[in-house]
Amino acid sequence: MTHNMTVTIEDELWEEMKKHPDVRWSQVMKTAAKEKLRVLFILEKLAKKTKLTEKEIESFAVRLGKKITDRR
Numbered sequence: 001m002t003h004n005m006t007v008t009i010e011d012e013l014w015e016e017m018k019k020h021p022d023v024r025w026s027q028v029m030k031t032a033a034k035e036k037l038r039v040l041f042i043l044e045k046l047a048k049k050t051k052l053t054e055k056e057i058e059s060f061a062v063r064l065g066k067k068i069t070d071r072r
Helices: 011-018 025-049 054-071
Strands: none
Touching: 025 054
8 A cells, every 4th residue: 555645845945856857756755764764663673772861862863864874
């Protein structure tokens, strides 16, 4: 089963996206959502096994997200 979702974006971003009609933006959004869910899954597993505070886990999540982004 599939579901539709509406995303609201700022005008400036929309104008930049329109410059690239060859890009399947829905696929870009889907890929980003899958990646975010993957990171959240990892963090949930870590949270169950750690004595870190929620703030420390959030800080780790930010650093992990940046490292993943930098690899691309």
